[in-house]
Amino acid sequence: KSPEEYQELTMAGYKSLIDDEENVSSLLRKYLTPELLEEYMLVTTSSPVDAYLYDCAVSGFEHHDSAVGIYAADAESYDVFTKLFEPIIREYHGQEENESDVLQKDIDWGNVDEIENLDAERKYILSARIRIARNIEGLPFFAKLTEKQLIEVEDKVRAATETMDGELIGTYLTLGDIDSETQQEMVKRHILFQRGDPYLQTAGCYRFWPTGRGVYHNPAETFLIWVNEEDHLRIISMAQCGDLGDVYQRLVTGLQELEKNLTFARHPSYGNLSACPTNLGTTLRASVHIRLPLLSKDEERLKAMAEELSLQIRGTGGEHTSIEDGVMDISNKRRLGFTEFELVKSLQDGVVALINAEEELE
Numbered sequence: 001k002s003p004e005e006y007q008e009l010t011m012a013g014y015k016s017l018i019d020d021e022e023n024v025s026s027l028l029r030k031y032l033t034p035e036l037l038e039e040y041m042l043v044t045t046s047s048p049v050d051a052y053l054y055d056c057a058v059s060g061f062e063h064h065d066s067a068v069g070i071y072a073a074d075a076e077s078y079d080v081f082t083k084l085f086e087p088i089i090r091e092y093h094g095q096e097e098n099e100s101d102v103l104q105k106d107i108d109w110g111n112v113d114e115i116e117n118l119d120a121e122r123k124y125i126l127s128a129r130i131r132i133a134r135n136i137e138g139l140p141f142f143a144k145l146t147e148k149q150l151i152e153v154e155d156k157v158r159a160a161t162e163t164m165d166g167e168l169i170g171t172y173l174t175l176g177d178i179d180s181e182t183q184q185e186m187v188k189r190h191i192l193f194q195r196g197d198p199y200l201q202t203a204g205c206y207r208f209w210p211t212g213r214g215v216y217h218n219p220a221e222t223f224l225i226w227v228n229e230e231d232h233l234r235i236i237s238m239a240q241c242g243d244l245g246d247v248y249q250r251l252v253t254g255l256q257e258l259e260k261n262l263t264f265a266r267h268p269s270y271g272n273l274s275a276c277p278t279n280l281g282t283t284l285r286a287s288v289h290i291r292l293p294l295l296s297k298d299e300e301r302l303k304a305m306a307e308e309l310s311l312q313i314r315g316t317g318g319e320h321t322s323i324e325d326g327v328m329d330i331s332n333k334r335r336l337g338f339t340e341f342e343l344v345k346s347l348q349d350g351v352v353a354l355i356n357a358e359e360e361l362e
């Protein structure tokens with residue numbers, strides 16, 4: 001696309017947001033002023049990526065129900081379009097403008113032993129999971145990866161998994177080699193991602209599908225690496241019970257092994273970089289699938305408690321899915337401004353509080 005075409009698309013996208021004012025409440029709409037539009041419309045990140053503002057905002061332009069509406073097309077986008085990204089990041093992560101410039105603390109896994117089994121009697125928690133996102137330094141994010149770079153990411157991750165040890169030893173499967181029936185089974189077992197998020201689709205996440213996509217997993221399916229989904233790597237540790245401590249320990253071990261062979265993109269102010277601004281900082285989402293039949297009947301109270309405890313509630317099919325049979329996905333809402341340990345601990349404390357509330361209703 002020529003610069004003129006980019007300009008036209010950007011202006012049309014912006015106009016569609018303004019024209020649909022009553023339906024649009026995204027952070028993109030809130031912080032993209034006419035002045036910023038003018039200033040950024042023809043600016044790009046460095047060649048050969050050449051990401052425009054449009055590349056970052058296209059998903060929000062098209063999907064008027066977006067909460068955020070923007071992805072970074074590469075690491076540099078966060079700096080080149082900083083006057084747009086920074087307020088969005090601050091608002092989403094609840095960081096005041098007068099707080100220090102450095103939003104994210106250094107990586108700190110803390111005292112792993114303080115994270116525990118949250119449901120030893122297996123009454124409420126069906127499974128626990130922690131995931132972090134990583135992107136390889138020097139390569140663009142999903143919106144701008146070339147077909148060749150998708151394969152480069154895959155090759156690098158595959159090579160980096162070869163030194164895995166003990167329970168982390170596993171196999172890498174490239175998506176093109178997994179038939180669709182098996183893929184569906186793997187999605188149901190929560191060990192594989194699927195293509196189908198409309199926001200990501202518009203942002204360019206599924207270009208050249210299934211090239212370069214794949215999953216590494218151990219036989220127990222407790223340690224996984226998703227390759228070239230929303231981020232180059234999603235590193236995931238899981239358990240079919242409430243043993244968050246075990247999950248946390250395994251995640252840290254796995255990441256540290258990968259770090260011996262891969263260098264991940266970090267930002268001096270935002271910490272670990274992810275394509276979606278909601279994942280910046282620690283990039284960490286710790287979750288449990290939990291059944292709280294009594295509490296979940298009182299939706300208002302549940303929502304209020306989640307808010308108070310900085311928890312997010314999702315359906316168990318993943319983001320943007322609905323809650324079924326009183327089973328939900330509870331996770332830390334915040335990713336940035338806290339250490340890894342603080343966030344896992346906050347999920348632990350929050351889940352304990354919810355279980356206590358459920359027990360009081362029994």
Ligand code: ADP
Pocket residue numbers: 127128129131187190191192234238285287288289314316317318319329
């Ligand atoms: P994210 O990668 O941001 O965590 P999703 O909410 O889309 O994204 O979840 C991705 C997948 O992980 C889905 O299949 C979801 O069901 C699964 N998942 C998330 N949390 C858990 C959990 N605690 N136990 C089992 N599966 C989980």
Ligand code: CIR
Pocket residue numbers: 059065066067068069070199276278
């Ligand atoms: C949006 O803007 O709504 C989508 N791009 C998804 C953003 C990430 N998820 C979230 O806020 N929970």
